[in-house]
Amino acid sequence: xxxxxxxxxxxxxxxxxxxxxxxxxxxxxxxxxxxxxxxxxxxxxxxxxxxxxxxxxxxxxxxxxxxxxxxxxxxxxxxxxxxxxxxxxxxxxxxxxxxxxxxxxxxxxxxxxxxxxxxxxxxxxxxxxxxxxxxxxxxxxxxxxxxxxxxxxxxxxxxxxxxxxxxxxxxxxxxxxxxxxxxxxxxxxxxxxxxxxxxxxxxxxxxxxxxxxxxxxxxxxxxxxxxxxxxxxxxxxxxxxxxxxxxxxxxxxxxxxxxxxxxxxxxxxxxxxxxxxxxxxxxxxxxxxxxxxxxxxxxxxxxxxxxxxxxxxxxxxxxxxxx
Amino acid sequence: xxxxxxxxxxxxxxxxxxxxxxxxxxxxxxxxxxxxxxxxxxxxxxxxxxxxxxxxxxxxxxxxxxxxxxxxxxxxxxxxxxxxxxxxxxxxxxxxxxxxxxxxxxxxxxxxxxxxxxxxxxxxxxxxxxxxxxxxxxxxxxxxxxxxxxxxxxxxxxxxxxxxxxxxxxxxxxxxxxxxxxxxxxxxxxxxxxxxxxxxxxxxxxxxxxxxxxxxxxxxxxxxxxxxxxxxxxxxxxxxxxxxxxxxxxxxxxxxxxxxxxxxxxxxxxxxxxxxxxxxxxxxxxxxxxxxxxxxxxxxxxxxxxxxxxxxxxxxxxxxxxxxxxxxxxxxxxxxxxxxxxxxxxxxxxxxxxxxxxxxxxxxxxxxxxxxxxxxxxxxxxxxxxxxxxxxxxxxxxxxxxxxxxxxxxxxxxxxxxxxxxxxxxxxxxxxxxxxxxxxxxxxxxxxxxxxxxxxxxxxxxxxxxxxxxxxxxxxxxxxxxxxxxxxxxxxxxxxxxxxxxxxxxxxxxxxxxxxxxxxxxxxxxxxxxxxxxxxxxxxxxxxxxxxxxxxxxxxxxxxxxxxxxxxxxxxxxxxxxxxxxxxxxxxxxxxxxxxxxxxxxxxxxxxxxxxxx
Ligand code: HEM
Ligand SMILES: [Cu+2]
Ligand SMILES: [Cu+2]
Numbered sequence: 046x047x048x049x050x051x052x053x054x055x056x057x058x059x060x061x062x063x064x065x066x067x068x069x070x071x072x073x074x075x076x077x078x079x080x081x082x083x084x085x086x087x088x089x090x091x092x093x094x095x096x097x098x099x100x101x102x103x104x105x106x107x108x109x110x111x112x113x114x115x116x117x118x119x120x121x122x123x124x125x126x127x128x129x130x131x132x133x134x135x136x137x138x139x140x141x142x143x144x145x146x147x148x149x150x151x152x153x154x155x156x157x158x159x160x161x162x163x164x165x166x167x168x169x170x171x172x173x174x175x176x177x178x179x180x181x182x183x184x185x186x187x188x189x190x191x192x193x194x195x196x197x198x199x200x201x202x203x204x205x206x207x208x209x210x211x212x213x214x215x216x217x218x219x220x221x222x223x224x225x226x227x228x229x230x231x232x233x234x235x236x237x238x239x240x241x242x243x244x245x246x247x248x249x250x251x252x253x254x255x256x257x258x259x260x261x262x263x264x265x266x267x268x269x270x271x272x273x274x275x276x277x278x279x280x281x282x283x284x285x286x287x288x289x290x291x292x293x294x295x296x297x298x299x300x301x302x303x304x305x306x307x308x309x310x311x312x313x314x315x316x317x318x319x320x321x322x323x324x325x326x327x328x329x330x331x332x333x334x335x336x337x338x339x340x341x342x343x344x345x346x347x348x349x350x351x352x353x354x355x356x357x358x359x360x361x362x363x364x365x366x367x368x
Numbered sequence: 369x370x371x372x373x374x375x376x377x378x379x380x381x382x383x384x385x386x387x388x389x390x391x392x393x394x395x396x397x398x399x400x401x402x403x404x405x406x407x408x409x410x411x412x413x414x415x416x417x418x419x420x421x422x423x424x425x426x427x428x429x430x431x432x433x434x435x436x437x438x439x440x441x442x443x444x445x446x447x448x449x450x451x452x453x454x455x456x457x458x459x460x461x462x463x464x465x466x467x468x469x470x471x472x473x474x475x476x477x478x479x480x481x482x483x484x485x486x487x488x489x490x491x492x493x494x495x496x497x498x499x500x501x502x503x504x505x506x507x508x509x510x511x512x513x514x515x516x517x518x519x520x521x522x523x524x525x526x527x528x529x530x531x532x533x534x535x536x537x538x539x540x541x542x543x544x545x546x547x548x549x550x551x552x553x554x555x556x557x558x559x560x561x562x563x564x565x566x567x568x569x570x571x572x573x574x575x576x577x578x579x580x581x582x583x584x585x586x587x588x589x590x591x592x593x594x595x596x597x598x599x600x601x602x603x604x605x606x607x608x609x610x611x612x613x614x615x616x617x618x619x620x621x622x623x624x625x626x627x628x629x630x631x632x633x634x635x636x637x638x639x640x641x642x643x644x645x646x647x648x649x650x651x652x653x654x655x656x657x658x659x660x661x662x663x664x665x666x667x668x669x670x671x672x673x674x675x676x677x678x679x680x681x682x683x684x685x686x687x688x689x690x691x692x693x694x695x696x697x698x699x700x701x702x703x704x705x706x707x708x709x710x711x712x713x714x715x716x717x718x719x720x721x722x723x724x725x726x727x728x729x730x731x732x733x734x735x736x737x738x739x740x741x742x743x744x745x746x747x748x749x750x751x752x753x754x755x756x757x758x759x760x761x762x763x764x765x766x767x768x769x770x771x772x773x774x775x776x777x778x779x780x781x782x783x784x785x786x787x788x789x790x791x792x793x794x795x796x797x798x799x800x801x802x803x804x805x806x807x808x809x810x811x812x813x814x815x816x817x818x819x820x821x822x823x824x825x826x827x828x829x830x831x832x833x834x835x836x837x838x839x840x841x842x843x844x845x846x847x848x849x850x851x852x853x854x855x856x857x858x859x860x861x862x863x864x865x866x867x868x869x870x871x872x873x874x875x876x877x878x879x880x881x882x883x884x885x886x887x888x889x890x891x892x893x894x895x896x897x898x899x900x901x902x903x904x905x906x907x908x909x910x911x912x913x914x915x916x917x918x919x920x921x922x923x924x925x926x927x928x929x930x931x932x933x934x935x936x937x938x939x940x941x942x943x944x945x946x947x948x949x950x951x952x953x954x955x956x957x958x959x960x961x962x963x964x965x966x967x968x969x970x971x972x973x974x975x976x977x978x979x980x981x982x
Contacts (some may be wrong), residue, residue, distance in 0.1 A: 050964040059675070074864045075797075076880055086793050090864070093791060097784040104751065111758040112773065116765070122966060123959040124760035128700040136752040137745070144741040147791065151893050152734060155792040159730035169411065221550040222660060224725065224800060228866030228880070231797035236510075237660050237727040238549055239637025261885035272878055276868045278543050279550060284871035287878060298650075318683030 079229040079250045079271055079292070082158060086231040096143065158232075161247070169211045169245070170298075174204075176216070176223035176236040178280050181273055181288040185302065185313075198302060200313040204273065205291045207298035208248055216242040224277035227290065229255075235277055252292040253309070265291055269309050402866040404510035405941050406742045409517050410496030411831055414824070416520065417488035418480055418906055425899045426451060427476035434464040434472075434550055436885075436892035438873045456561035459536040468855035469872035470541035471531070471557075478527070478561065482568045483679070485816050487520060488680040490610070491570065493823050494579055494603045500930035501600050503588020503971075505947045508581040516574035518596075520674075523567035530564070542844065543870060545671070548635040548663050552627055562621045567661045569614045569621075572677075576607035576614075588929070592953035594705070595970065597928050597955040598672035598698065601705050602684025605712045609673045609680075612716075617670035620663060633658040661727055668719035676715045679779075679811060680708055682819025683750060688955070689822050690754055692771035692926045694761025697956035700753040707746035714743040717960025724795045733792055740790040747783045751776065762959070762966070766924070767841035771822035774849050774943075778814025781806055785860065801869075809856045818880025821905065828909070830921045830930055834916030840908045854894030858887050925967045928955045932969035 070087055073096070078084050115123075148308045173192060175182040187196030206212050216225055218236035226233045234244045248271075257265035273288030278305065291310050293301065301307055313322065430451055437444030445464070446560040448455070452462035459468065495513065499506055508511045532541050537880060538555030552557050583604045587596070596604075604614070635658045691698040698704060720728060720736030754776050763769070785807040789795045798804065821844075828836050862884045867874060875882040920929040933949030949971040957968035968974075 074861050076866045079957045081650070086797055089791060090788070090794050090797070093794065097787055101780065101784055104755065105777060108758070108773075108777060111755065111761075112763060115758060115761045115763050116539065117695075117762045118489075121762060123694060123696040123762040125697065125961055126699070127697050127956075128703065128756075132752075132756070133700055133703050133749075137749055140748045141742070141745050144744060147787070148738050148741040151791045151793055152737070155730065155734065155737070158796060159733070182509055184726055221553065222547055226800070226866075226868065228797070231793075233725045233796045233799055235726045239658075239660055240727045242546075242727050258879045261878055261882045263883075266879050268879060272866075273882065274866070274868055275475040276846075277745050278470070278547075278870040281470060281537075281541070285877055286876045291501075 059170075074334075075231075076228040077253075077256050078231075079248050080232075080246060081249055082154075082246065083229065083231040085154055086158075089154065092150075093147070096147070113163060143337065169213045170206060171213050172204075172212065174214050174216045174225060174236070175219060176275070176279075176286075177219040178221065179275070179282040179286040181225075181275075181286070198313045200311070202287075203289045203291060203311045205298065205301050205310060205313075206248065207295040208251055208292050209246050210295065210355075211247040213243070213245050216244055221279045222277050223275045223279050223286065226274040226276035227271060228274060229271045233276055248290075248292040250292065251294065252290065377957035381881060383533050383540045384972055385944075390912060391586070398803070399770075400923050402514060404506075404514050406495045406499050406510070406513060407831070407943075408940055409513055409672070410492050410494075412517050413495060414485050415909075416517075417484050417492060418909065420483040420524075421902065422906070424476055424479035424484055425902065425974055427479065428474045429895060429899055430455075430464060430472035430538050431469065431476060432892040432895040434469055434872060436889040438875055438885075440464070440873070440875055440882075441944040450841035458532055464872070465536065466872045467536040467539070467541060470543075471536065471539035473541050473870060474540050474546075475527070477533070478540070478565075478625070480812070481544060481674070482565060483520070483524065483527070483605050485678045485812060486568075486572065486674070488773060488820050489678065489685075489816060490575060490606060491517065491520075492604065493681060493827075494607075496827065497599050497930065498579055498582055498603060500830070500934055500939075500943055501585070501597050501928050501955075502586065502591050503933065503944070503951060504582060504586040504931050505944065505948070507578050508586055509578050512574050512578050516571045516578070519567055519571045519574070523564040523571070526560040526564040526567070530560035533557050533560065535981070545664075545667060546624070547667075548624060548627065548660060550635055551604055552625060559625065561960045562625045562628075566621050569618045572610045572614050574953060575775075576610040579603055579607040580611065582777055588948045591929075592951075594702070595954045596950055597684070598687040598701070598704055598708075599681070599684040601682040602687075602708055605708050605956050606677050606680045609712050609715065610678050611676075613670045616666055617674075620666035620670070623666075624663065624854070625656070628692045629698040642889045661723070664723050664728075665719070668722045669716075672722065673712075675811070678816050680711065682775065682823075683708070683728075684773045685823040685826075686819045687754070687757075688926075688928070689772040689826055690757050690776075691956045691958065692826075692924055693764045693766055693772070694758055696757060696761040697954075697958055698753070700749075700758035701760075701954065701956065703749060704753055707749045710744060710746040714739060714746070718743050721790060721795075724792050725799050730792075737790060737792045741787070744783060744787055744790065751780055751783070767836070767845060768822045768839050768924075770842070770845045773826065775815055775818040775822065778810055778818060778852070781857075782810030782815055785810060797866075798863055800868055801863040802859040802867050802869055805869050806856050806859035806863055808926045809852075813852060813856070818848075824905070824909070826924070827930075828912065828916075829919035830934075831938060832913050832916065833919055835923065836908050836912040836916055844901060844908065845903040846899065849905070851898035853892050853900060855891050855898055856894075858891055862887055925965075927957060927967055927969050929970055933971050 069084070071091070071165075075087055075090070078087060083361045171186055171190065172183040175184070179203055181204070184192060185198040186192050187194065187198055189196055216234055216236045217240070218238045220238065222238070223236040224233055225236055225244070230246050232244075232246050234242055236242065252271050253269045255268055255271065257267050259265055270289035270291050273290050275283060275286035279286060289311075292308065293310065297310075299309055301310065301312070304312065306312060345349070395542055399405075400408065403412075404569040416909060430448065433448045433451075434445070437446050437448075447462050449465065450836075455464070455468060456462040464472070484564065495507070498504075533539075534557060535933055539557040540561035542551035542554050544556060546558070546561065583596070583600060587593075623632070623634040627634050627636055637658055637660060687698050687704060718736060720732060720738045721740040724730075724733045724736070786804070789804065789807065813830050825838075825841055828834070860882075865880070865884060867884055876922065919937065921936045926932075929949050929951070934943050935945065950973070951970045952973060953968070953970055955970055957970075959966045960968045962968060962974060
């Protein structure tokens with residue numbers, strides 16, 4: 046009777062554990078997820094929490110048990126033993142298997158996260174992200190799909206994107222290193238001066254639907270944006286280098302591009318390179334727009350196979366170098 | 369006394385002279401200040417690093433105070449007690465501004481790494497223990513040894529100057545990693561910082577060359593490699609690591625200095641906007657041609673091995689202490705040696721795990737991910753061997769043992785958190801968050817420092833011929849263990865929650881981090897208690913040097929030569945009497961069936977006693 050109950054509970058508990066790993070954030074420590082990729086990363090985080098948790102509990106329990114059981118007692122001499130080949134082998138091979146399995150298991154996700162472009166990105170939104178002390182600037186190419194032309198759209202501090210469509214961005218830094226961190230997307234990429242870092246992400250949740258967030262007094266605040274964080278030390282106002290990411294419906298996004306005012310969402314600040322309101326900064330951007338560089342960037346030797354963005358995305362020289 | 373005379377004569381052979389103090393009593397100056405005796409140099413390292421521990425700690429409390437009491441909601445930030453006055457004296461106001469905050473964590477880490485953990489574990493214990501434990505009269509190069517200590521002082525002077533050279537804006541504030549271009553654009557303090565790091569590196573290299581030579585050439589009779597205590601093994605392999613890795617750091621620092629001072633642009637790309645030039649109101653365009661990420665490769669090529677430089681000696685110390693107080697041979701002596709070597713070897717091919725999100729090609733990230741996963745393996749093997757050492761031991765909970773046990777338990781947490789960061793997709797989320805800060809502190813405080821504390825309590829009787837006060841020791845232990853965990857465990861949670869590191873006031877801009885303020889307050893109070901608890905250690909050390917209970921020759925009934933062969937107390941120049949001790953066996957023959965006692969010194973000749981009694 047007893048043993049039967051136990052035998053039924055064990056697999057149930059295991060299944061619960063695995064299920065918990067698959068569904069969100071049972072321990073409630075992670076920020077609310079806003080993308081499929083974030084869910085996948087959460088799944089991996091929980092898998093590792095369980096694996097390391099089991100090791101942790103096992104090791105610490107044994108440890109404390111030994112301390113208690115084998116404390117010095119009068120008349121009891123310690124066992125004189127120098128080691129044991131078999132157990133050494135076991136505890137070398139077992140953890141290495143676990144580690145290799147973990148390594149292989151997560152490799153796939155890494156490839157997906159860091160490929161220059163996602164596989165299914167026919168309707169991808171292209172944009173450029175410029176990080177400078179201490180603000181984020183975003184530039185959309187406009188209808189002609191080219192940067193540095195009159196119909197470019199620029200927005201400072203606020204990034205507006207459509208839901209469910211991949212974003213293909215190129216990330217640059219103007220002065221020092223910054224890092225483009227989206228906690229709700231589990232996404233991070235350093236912005237490095239001299240480097241055009243390709244990145245992509247995709248939201249599956251409108252930012253207006255964000256769950257309320259508790260502040261220091263425990264009061265819930267309803268926000269309509271996801272946070273953009275600068276995660277790399279970039280100077281004395283590093284902690285103030287925040288941005289807002291508004292995820293809107295595709296229709297709203299088109300309206301926003303067209304300059305319509307949307308409820309609760311800041312408009313883009315100006316259009317075209319000619320009107321250089323922030324002055325010097327804009328000059329710097331144009332300067333970085335070397336006409337030789339066309340199309341989205343890619344890791345110098347795209348390790349993960351073909352771009353799916355289309356022919357024109359890849360310049361001819363790049364094509365030659367591609368393996 | 370007779371001992372002393374003969375040993376001084378004998379020391380002629382031990383180390384080829386180069387100084388003449390063995391003909392007469394050394395004067396105060398030669399004995400305590402410019403001593404060439406490895407024991408004195410070890411103690412100099414120890415006391416210096418203990419004092420810097422408090423400077424580093426105070427800097428950390430600036431960081432913690434700011435994170436607990438940032439003001440906001442219309443209220444001003446409350447003034448930080450005591451340290452506020454120092455800040456006021458240095459910078460004219462007591463506020464923890466962005467500049468002060470960045471200076472604080474930058475200097476905290478730099479001090480702790482370069483002036484505390486490395487010189488304490490390698491400088492203090494390496495110096496003190498190696499010749500005594502291998503049965504040598506001194507280091508191979510006593511003068512070089514003294515130089516490796518004294519070159520720390522110009523470094524210390526430079527770091528101290530860097531705090532104030534240009535006010536709060538001029539102090540080094542680019543993180544202990546000092547990535548350009550931030551460190552390229554930083555004030556003059558950064559220049560001094562780079563020079564200090566070069567000097568500290570020189571000290572490491574001098575020490576390493578000396579240790580390697582000493583261990584290879586000066587082991588006493590019978591002291592085969594595989595009879596050396598693990599403390600010596602670990603410092604031996606650590607020295608190989610420092611010798612190979614430190615020059616790379618030095619090169620990176622020199623290149624950074626040249627970029628800063630002479631515009632060499634090793635790391636600076638074209639078109640960098642180095643702020644507005646006041647006179648022309650135009651951007652300073654850097655000539656360019658350099659690559660920012662190159663610095664990170666060079667830096668981590670050193671600094672990943674360096675994290676093992678900071679933990680391997682502690683692992684060795686802890687292995688010796690666990691075995692001694694379990695009255696049991698270390699389990700798997702050879703596997704222990706092999707795993708130390710494995711860590712050292714793998715340690716050279718994992719540096720990229722600090723750069724997964726840095727703009728390094730992600731394909732390269734995959735190989736670093738795999739090697740990083742594998743480097744957790746030797747650490748796991750070591751942990752299992754420590755556990756097995758405790759198994760069926762006869763465990764004595766002395767103060768050094770308590771700290772050694774804390775090392776094992778805390779290191780497990782730090783090692784396991786490493787696996788999260790090794791998984792590249794997970795690292796994408798937790799990189800540059802408090803999760804990393806938690807990891808660092810579990811391995812470096814929970815690991816390295818706990819191991820160093822264990823070593824201090826353990827070897828103190830050998831160093832000064834006196835015991836420390838163990839009641840105070842136990843209080844120190846429990847306060848440290850509990851406050852440490854209160855401070856650092858929750859950092860895993862806020863890190864996973866997306867609180868990024870190196871931020872002076874993240875609450876102002878991010879509501880989700882604002883919600884973590886209560887947790888941060890608790891960590892800060894943990895840190896304050898943790899910091900003040902260490903005064904118990906410092907006070908205990910200073911008090912015990914003069915007033916501690918006199919120690920017997922071998923207070924722990926340990927097997928190794930420093931206890932069994934060297935004369936009582938603080939020891940003599942030349943370490944051993946007329947004859948060098950002969951080693952007959954490995955260092956861990958506790959509870960051996962060959963004798964009735966539960967210990968069997970390395971230098972005890974059993975065949976002689978058997979012959980006598982029969
Ligand atoms: C068990 C094996 C270990 C693994 C798998 C591991 C893995 C890692 C990884 C992947 C990072 C980079 C995280 C990031 O920045 O995103 C890291 C950071 C770090 N680790 Fe470990 N680690 C291990 C053991 C240790 C040990 C033993 C030490 C020191 C004694 C150590 C000290 C550090 C330090 C100081 C950093 C952070 C440096 C910084 O960014 O300021 N780690 N570790
Ligand atoms: Cu930034
Ligand atoms: Cu590392």
